Amino acid sequence: MTNDYRFEFRPYQRRFLRTLTTNHGNWNIREGIILRLTDESGKIGWGEIAPISWFGSETLEQALDFCRQLPKEITDEIIFSIPDELPACQFGFESAYEMGSGEWGVGSGGDEGDNFITPNSCTDAINRVCTNSLFYSALLPAGEAALNQWETLWEQGYHTFKWKIGVYAIADELEIFESLIDTLPDFTKLRLDANGGLSYEEANLWLRTCDNFKANAEVPVEIEFIEQPLPVEQFQQMLELSLSYETAIAIDESVATLRQLAACHQQGWRGIFVIKPGIVGSPSRLRNFCHQYKINTVFSSVFETAIGRLAALRLAAELSRNNRAVGFGIDHFLEQEETWLQSLWNDL
Ligand SMILES: O=C(O)CCC(=O)c1ccccc1C(=O)O
Ligand SMILES: [Mg+2]
Structure with missing residues (x-):
């Protein structure tokens, strides 16, 4: 019918x-x-x-x-x-x-x-539906600004943060990273997102640094994963890195769409897959893929409105298998969302 x-x-x-x-x-x-x-x-x-x-x-x-x-x-x-x-x-x-x-x-x-x-x-x-059943990760600004942003977010209840790296010189970012680790409260989880911006040597340096923190019992902050350290074309190197370090790697740009997701899984990726439902493609086919292969996922926003966010969060709640925080933290926009949506569709 x-x-x-x-x-x-x-x-x-x-x-x-x-x-x-x-x-x-x-x-x-x-x-x-x-x-x-x-x-x-x-x-x-x-x-x-x-x-x-x-x-x-x-x-x-x-x-x-x-x-x-x-x-x-x-x-x-x-x-x-x-x-x-x-x-x-x-x-x-x-x-x-x-x-x-x-x-x-x-x-x-x-x-x-x-x-x-x-x-x-x-x-x-x-x-x-979603606020009570999911944990949320909040996005910190790149660079030093992260140092004076996390506290407000912590007070709002966020205990998982994502910080963008590969934006400034690696020596500066490593220094800021150490300050962050030193000041974040115990049991905070921290994700690093390079957006494919590291060289192979830089990726090794970040992973080694994270492994060292992990081995140090005095560091009570958990480095959850490094996201997309290398460009999409360097999938084999990321695969190799994922097998060489304790610190987990999550691929994101490499699996932007369902077709890429299937290809990376087929080529042996068993690390974390970032799923951005808003751009990955058909929700029904995403469900089928996740059910069939039981992949390790972290769900993430594309900075959509409440309309796309509801659909994406429903998928996250349905398909997450590890209670991992979803990257749908804070409102990043200037206008208040409800009034903005109302004025966009003014015949309501
Ligand atoms: O995943 C998150 O925690 C927040 C969303 C996010 O970082 C993002 C949002 C839009 C486009 C790309 C990215 C990214 O993960 O690189
Ligand atoms: Mg990312």
């Missing part, structure tokens, strides 16, 4: 509170697309397409072109046959379909009834 949906979409732009600096450069504005599917009975599902082309997904333009060429009425067949070249679109459309099917319980319990689902229902659902 095929169902028909009315399809609407709105492109958006959101400014980050502060510039996001990684080895890929500076990022100031998050651009994406919010979409709404309405079935024949009036049931609504929201979806979000939030590509990161420098990370391996389609570009925003490609996603927009795809949305623009679709008719105003679409079928499940269209939703489930979006090409693999558009992974962020696969995620956006399929999660809107799932939300609309009603099985998520989004919008239930309100006075307006089940059909009146607004983007802000997603925020409510996150608070109802």
